[in-house]
Amino acid sequence: MNAISGTAQGGAAVNSAERRHDEVLLSVQDLHVWFELRRFGFGHAGYVRAVDGVTFDLHYSETIAIVGESGCGKSSLMKTILALHRPTKGDILFENRNLNALKGPELREYRSQVGYVQQDPYGALAPFMTVQRILEEPMIINGIKDKAEREARLRNAMEEVKMSPVDDFLQKFPHMLSGGQQQRVVIARAMLLEPKLIVADEPVSMLDASVRVEILKLLRALQDKHNLAVIYITHDLSTVRYFSERVFVMYAGQAVEKSLINDLIRNPLHPYTMALLAATSDPDADNATRFRDVPPGEPPSLVKPPKGCRFHPRCPHMIKDLCDAEEPPHFEPEPQHLVACWLYR
Amino acid sequence: MNALKRTFKDISQYPSAIAGVVLILALVALAVYTMFAIPYSEAIRLWRGGEEIWGDYPRLAPPAWTNIFTKEKQPSTIVRDSVDVDSGVTKEVKPIDETMTDVIFTYSFDYDADVFPQEMIVFMTAAYQEKAPFVSLFWITPDGREIRLGEVTAKASETYRFNQDERLLRRLKGVAPEVALFADPEQETPTVLKGTYQLRIAAITFEENSDLEAKFVSYGTVHGLAGTDHRRRDLTIALLWGTPIALAFGLVAALVTTVTTMVIAAVGVWFGGVVDDLIQRITEINMLLPFLPILIMVGTFQSRSIWVLLLWVILLSIFGASIKGYRATFMQIKEAPYIEAARSYGASNWRIIVSYLIPRIIPVLIPGLVSGVPAYVFLEASLAVLGLGDPVLPTWGKLINDAYGNGALYNGQYYWILEPALLLMIAGLAFAMVGFALDRIFNPRLREV
Incomplete structure (x- = not known):
C-alpha cells in the first residue's frame, strides 16, 4: 500500500489537471450488455448480465482506468465501446453521435477514431502477416490508397513506438519479435489511424515485469503527444497509477466506486475496493508469510445476480434487510468520489 | 513468396x-x-476408329519388349505396301497386248521369329472401268518351294485373307496357312523355318488404264511399346x-x-x-x-x-x-x-x-x-x-x-x-x-x- 501511494505522487496523476479538457468525448449512459443464454441451442434460459447499468463520461485527452476482477464485465464494456458488441440497453455517444445509429461507412469512421491495444500481443498479431502487412491492413481497410502515404505513416508509427531502425522489423513475422516488441507493434497499429481514443485492455499483463514499465511509459508518452483519451482496463491496481486520473471499480457488471486515483488509494470507500487494494501485490519479503484478508466467497452469478447490493454475500459490513434487499444508489461522501454502498447513506 | x-x-x-x-x-x-x-x-x-485405322495392327498383341523375357522370339507385324516404294516391294508392269497388262508384285521379307504370325492378309485396291483385274498369289519359302495360294478377282477394294481361303486350306491339308507356310517341312512338330520369304502377286488387268496396288500384312504376336487390344x-x-x-x-x-x-x-x-x-x-x-x-x-x-x-x-x-x-x-x-x-x-x-x-x-x-x-x-x-x-x-x-x-x-x-x-x-x-x-x-x- 505504501509503495503504491508513494509512486503515485511522482507518477502520472499529478499533472492531470492541466490536460483535462472540458468537452466530453465519449459518454456512456446507463449501458447494459446482456447475452442471451440458450437451452439446447434454441430455448431461452435467461441472460448473462455482463454489463448492467454503467454510466460515465470521458473527456478529451483524459484517462480513466476500469478495475475489477475477471468476469466483472470490464471486457464486455470495452468491447461494446469498440462496437464489437451491441448494447442491449443504453447509449454510447461519441462526439455526440449515438453508436447505435451508426452503420456502414459511419461505423468504420468511428472505429478508425478508436484504437485498440490488446492484452495478448502475440495473439493480437496475425501470425502469417509481416509487420509491414499488419500495419498496412488498417490503412487499406480505411481507404488510404496511396502506397507512399501508407509507407510514410507506417514508418512514422514505428518510430513513435521506438521500433527503429524500422527496416529491421518490417519484414519480420510476429513470432520473430519479443513480447515487448510485439506489444509495440500492437500499439503502433492502434495509433496508425490517428485515433482520439485508445482502449487498452490489460496491455501489460502478459508481458515480463521488466518491460511493463517501458510499455506503460510509452503509452503515456503517446497520450501526451497526441492528446489521446485512454480507457485503461486492468485487474491490477498497481499499474493504474502510471497514467490514470480517474478509476472505476467494477463488480458484477456495475461500477461500484468512481474516484480520482489518489483518493481511491488513500481512502477506499467500497468494501470491495478495500479488498482489492489489500490484494494488490507489494514487493515485500514479509508478504510471503503474512496472511491476507481475502473476501470470502466467489464473484456472483451474472445470470441471477444477488438481490440488492451485488457484493452483499461477501461483504463484511453487510446491513441486513437493506443491502440484501435494495440496490444502493451512488453516494458522494467526498467531492468527486462516488460509491454505491449503503454504508455511506 | x-x-x-x-x-x-x-x-x-x-x-x-x-x-x-x-x-x-x-x-x-x-x-x-x-x-x-x-x-x-x-x-x-x-480411339473410336475401326479397321480403317487399325487394320495393319495385330489383335491382342503384348508389347514388343516382352521378347526380352521370353525364350521364343515373338514376331512383330510385317507390312509391305506397293504404294510405299521403300518397303521392299517390286512392281513389274508388262503389257501383253493393247489392252491387257501383266502386273507382278514381289514382296520379300525376313522372318526370324520362333513363333508363327497371327494372321496374314493382302489388301488390294484396283482401278478399272468394267472388268476387274484377275489376281493369282504365290508363296516362295526360303528353301525354294513355291506354293500356289489362290486366285481372286480384285474389286475396287478387295481383301484376301489367307486363313479364309477354303481351297488353300484343303491344299494345306487343314493346317492353318500361317503355320503351314512358315513351317519347316523336315520337322515333325511345326517349327518356323527362318529366312527370307517372298510373296508374288501376279495380276492381269483387262483395260487400258486399269491398275492395281496391293498391301501385304503379316500380323505379329507382339506390338510396339504398349501392345494392342481386342480391337487392334x-x-x-x-x-x-x-x-x-x-x-x-x-x-x-x-x-x-x-x-x-x-x-x-x-x-x-x-x-x-x-x-x-x-x-x-x-x-x-x-x-x-x-x-x-x-x-x-x-x-x-x-x-x-x-x-x-x-x-x-x-x-x-x-x-x-x-x-x-x-x-x-x-x-x-x-x-x-x-x-x-x-x-x-x-x-x-x-x-x-x-x-x-x-x-x-x-x-x-x-x-x-x-x-x-x-x-x-x-x-x-x-x-x-x-x-x-x-x-x-x-x-x-x-x-x-x-x-x-x-x-x-x-x-x-x-x-x-x-x-x-x-x-x-x-x-x-x-x-x-x-x-x-x-x-x-x-x-x-x-x-x-
Whole structure:
C-alpha cells in the first residue's frame, strides 16, 4: 500500500489537471450488455448480465482506468465501446453521435477514431502477416490508397513506438519479435489511424515485469503527444497509477466506486475496493508469510445476480434487510468520489 | 513468396518428396507432350476408329519388349505396301497386248521369329472401268518351294485373307496357312523355318488404264511399346491420353472441392447462426447420401461424359465431411485476438474471412489437397472400371474396364491390365509421397503457431 501511494505522487496523476479538457468525448449512459443464454441451442434460459447499468463520461485527452476482477464485465464494456458488441440497453455517444445509429461507412469512421491495444500481443498479431502487412491492413481497410502515404505513416508509427531502425522489423513475422516488441507493434497499429481514443485492455499483463514499465511509459508518452483519451482496463491496481486520473471499480457488471486515483488509494470507500487494494501485490519479503484478508466467497452469478447490493454475500459490513434487499444508489461522501454502498447513506 | 521458397527448401530434405516431385513433373511433362503430339480430336478419332485405322495392327498383341523375357522370339507385324516404294516391294508392269497388262508384285521379307504370325492378309485396291483385274498369289519359302495360294478377282477394294481361303486350306491339308507356310517341312512338330520369304502377286488387268496396288500384312504376336487390344487399337494412345485426363480430373476435383469446402466452412463459422446451421445440416445430409450409387445413377441416366461426372463428384464432395474438420479449426481461429483487432479497425466480414481466417488454415490445406489428388484419380478409374467411364475418351480406367470385359487376365493378357494399373500407381504414389512430406513440413509449424 505504501509503495503504491508513494509512486503515485511522482507518477502520472499529478499533472492531470492541466490536460483535462472540458468537452466530453465519449459518454456512456446507463449501458447494459446482456447475452442471451440458450437451452439446447434454441430455448431461452435467461441472460448473462455482463454489463448492467454503467454510466460515465470521458473527456478529451483524459484517462480513466476500469478495475475489477475477471468476469466483472470490464471486457464486455470495452468491447461494446469498440462496437464489437451491441448494447442491449443504453447509449454510447461519441462526439455526440449515438453508436447505435451508426452503420456502414459511419461505423468504420468511428472505429478508425478508436484504437485498440490488446492484452495478448502475440495473439493480437496475425501470425502469417509481416509487420509491414499488419500495419498496412488498417490503412487499406480505411481507404488510404496511396502506397507512399501508407509507407510514410507506417514508418512514422514505428518510430513513435521506438521500433527503429524500422527496416529491421518490417519484414519480420510476429513470432520473430519479443513480447515487448510485439506489444509495440500492437500499439503502433492502434495509433496508425490517428485515433482520439485508445482502449487498452490489460496491455501489460502478459508481458515480463521488466518491460511493463517501458510499455506503460510509452503509452503515456503517446497520450501526451497526441492528446489521446485512454480507457485503461486492468485487474491490477498497481499499474493504474502510471497514467490514470480517474478509476472505476467494477463488480458484477456495475461500477461500484468512481474516484480520482489518489483518493481511491488513500481512502477506499467500497468494501470491495478495500479488498482489492489489500490484494494488490507489494514487493515485500514479509508478504510471503503474512496472511491476507481475502473476501470470502466467489464473484456472483451474472445470470441471477444477488438481490440488492451485488457484493452483499461477501461483504463484511453487510446491513441486513437493506443491502440484501435494495440496490444502493451512488453516494458522494467526498467531492468527486462516488460509491454505491449503503454504508455511506 | 518467402514462405514458398522455404517450403521448397524443406521439401528437399525429404528424398521421398523429391522422388514424388520428379514423378509428378514427369507425368505433367508426359501429359503436355501428349496433348501436343496427339491432339484431343485426333486421339478420339483414333480411339473410336475401326479397321480403317487399325487394320495393319495385330489383335491382342503384348508389347514388343516382352521378347526380352521370353525364350521364343515373338514376331512383330510385317507390312509391305506397293504404294510405299521403300518397303521392299517390286512392281513389274508388262503389257501383253493393247489392252491387257501383266502386273507382278514381289514382296520379300525376313522372318526370324520362333513363333508363327497371327494372321496374314493382302489388301488390294484396283482401278478399272468394267472388268476387274484377275489376281493369282504365290508363296516362295526360303528353301525354294513355291506354293500356289489362290486366285481372286480384285474389286475396287478387295481383301484376301489367307486363313479364309477354303481351297488353300484343303491344299494345306487343314493346317492353318500361317503355320503351314512358315513351317519347316523336315520337322515333325511345326517349327518356323527362318529366312527370307517372298510373296508374288501376279495380276492381269483387262483395260487400258486399269491398275492395281496391293498391301501385304503379316500380323505379329507382339506390338510396339504398349501392345494392342481386342480391337487392334494401340494401347499407347489410351495410356498417353490417360495421363492428362487423370491429372486434370484429380487436380480439378481436389482443388475445387478442398478450396470450396474450406470457404464454405469459413463462411459458416464466421457468420454463425442460421448460415452455420444450414451448412451443417446440408453437410450431415450429404454425408449420408451414398456417393457411388449416385454417381452410378448419373452415369446410367444422365451422361457418361467424364466432365459431367467430375461436376457431380465436386458437387457431392463440397459439402463433405471435411467441412466438420475445417469448422473445428475455424472455430478456434475465430476467437483469436487478431480477428477481434481486425474487427475493431473496421475489416469487413469478407475481408476477415479471406485475409484473416483462411490464410491460417492453408498449412493444413496444402498437404490435404496434394494427398487428395490420387483419391480422385482412383475414383475416376474406379468409375471407368464399373463401366461408367467416358465412352469417348481413352483413359486408364477405361483400359482396365476393356481388359476386364474381354477376360484379359483369364486369357493371360496381363500387359493389358498391368500397364494402366502401373501408371495409376505411379500417379498415386507421386502425389502421396509429396503429400506426406508436406504434412510433415507444415504440421509442426502449425503446432508452433
